[in-house]
Amino acid sequence: MKYDLPSISNQIISKINKAKKEYTPCETKNGTCFFPNILKDLGPFKDGITHEMITAAADKGTRYMIFNHDLYRETKCMFPARCEGIEHFLSKIQLNTPDVEFILNTRDWPQIIKHYGDPKPVFSFSKTDDYADIMYPAWSFWSGGPAIKLHPSGLGRWDSLRKSILKQSEQWPWKNKSSKGFFRGSRTSEQRDSLILLSRNEPELVDAAYTKNQAWKSDKDTLFAPPADEVSLENHCQYKYLFNFRGVAASFRFKHLFLCKSLVFHVGEDWKEFFYQFMKPWYHYVPINPNASEKDIKNILLFFKEHDDLAKEISERGYRFIRTHLRMKDITWYWEKLLQEYAKLLKYKPKLDNELNLVNR
Numbered sequence: 001m002k003y004d005l006p007s008i009s010n011q012i013i014s015k016i017n018k019a020k021k022e023y024t025p026c027e028t029k030n031g032t033c034f035f036p037n038i039l040k041d042l043g044p045f046k047d048g049i050t051h052e053m054i055t056a057a058a059d060k061g062t063r064y065m066i067f068n069h070d071l072y073r074e075t076k077c078m079f080p081a082r083c084e085g086i087e088h089f090l091s092k093i094q095l096n097t098p099d100v101e102f103i104l105n106t107r108d109w110p111q112i113i114k115h116y117g118d119p120k121p122v123f124s125f126s127k128t129d130d131y132a133d134i135m136y137p138a139w140s141f142w143s144g145g146p147a148i149k150l151h152p153s154g155l156g157r158w159d160s161l162r163k164s165i166l167k168q169s170e171q172w173p174w175k176n177k178s179s180k181g182f183f184r185g186s187r188t189s190e191q192r193d194s195l196i197l198l199s200r201n202e203p204e205l206v207d208a209a210y211t212k213n214q215a216w217k218s219d220k221d222t223l224f225a226p227p228a229d230e231v232s233l234e235n236h237c238q239y240k241y242l243f244n245f246r247g248v249a250a251s252f253r254f255k256h257l258f259l260c261k262s263l264v265f266h267v268g269e270d271w272k273e274f275f276y277q278f279m280k281p282w283y284h285y286v287p288i289n290p291n292a293s294e295k296d297i298k299n300i301l302l303f304f305k306e307h308d309d310l311a312k313e314i315s316e317r318g319y320r321f322i323r324t325h326l327r328m329k330d331i332t333w334y335w336e337k338l339l340q341e342y343a344k345l346l347k348y349k350p351k352l353d354n355e356l357n358l359v360n361r
């Protein structure tokens with residue numbers, strides 16, 4: 001089997017070698033290594049956060065306060081299951097957190113466009129470099145992720161999914177995996193279309209299909225084909241090449257795919273969660289241009305089919321990263337450090353008011 005552009009082979013090999021040479025491991029301090037992202041996100045607020053800035057940001061999300069080591073929240077929360085997923089972690093750190101008040105956005109979309117007026121401090125789960133939101137670990141590490149048939153009350157519980165996907169990955173050692181590209185998900189972004197079309201044209205190379213989500217109205221929403229059955233994240237492990245794409249914002253799928261010890265193809269690098277910048281293209285995953293054509297995707301898949309040793313090597317590095325750096329305790333740690341650093345910037349002492357209710361967990 002030959003691909004059209006043998007020259008891409010040398011380019012890819014040199015990119016992989018360069019990534020290996022330049023990689024500096026995520027430096028672990030106090031048990032985990034994501035601290036630089038906290039400093040980066042808080043950079044725009046280095047002159048301090050006033051009570052007026054919080055008031056100006058109030059309509060962008062839900063107001064939380066940790067006061068005297070108790071957790072409080074205003075009644076309004078646009079997505080209660082998401083607030084619950086976040087409060088799971090806040091309740092674990094409230095005893096180690098100084099008094100602090102913050103606005104937390106539970107929508108998918110970030111809220112604060114950079115360089116558009118004074119920055120307002122708003123916590124969001126995902127953003128691109130065009131936004132000044134402060135990233136926090138998504139609710140779906142515990143609860144409130146997308147409700148799909150396989151997870152009717154919402155994808156969540158990273159602790160149990162970690163275990164079940166790891167167990168399944170052991171059933172599918174590299175040599176037994178099918179050498180196919182694989183994707184299942186809904187059409188939350190058109191960037192997914194090229195892979196779906198490639199799968200329809202070359203089903204022996206790619207198995208990718210659109211599933212129904214809650215917004216599905218007709219076959220148009222599954223690119224003019226009937227919706228495919230969902231496939232559990234555990235069952236992704238039987239394939240060598242797993243695709244991730246942005247959805248409305250970053251997709252929760254990303255972190256799960258690595259645990260299969262399969263090679264992750266990450267399409268487009270604009271949308272990030274708090275840990276993405278510590279994972280490197282060509283070292284932990286294969287980056288794919290969001291405008292890649294069917295032919296481009298086919299060529300890169302053919303390259304890795306012919307260079308199985310390189311595919312396996314990258315898959316193992318991606319797996320090790322998520323396995324060792326993205327544990328439940330790392331998520332708790334991130335929340336704790338984020339709020340401790342944020343609290344240092346507050347120029348006022350938070351005071352309880354009658355809009356805040358004690359969160360009892």
Ligand code: UDP
Nearest residue numbers: 146184185186188230231233247251252253
């Ligand atoms: N999902 C899944 N199996 C499927 C379809 C979706 O496990 O067959 C998961 C997927 O990994 C993601 C979530 O459900 O974490 C939502 O996927 P979807 O593609 O609908 O939206 P996204 O959040 O990726 O935009």
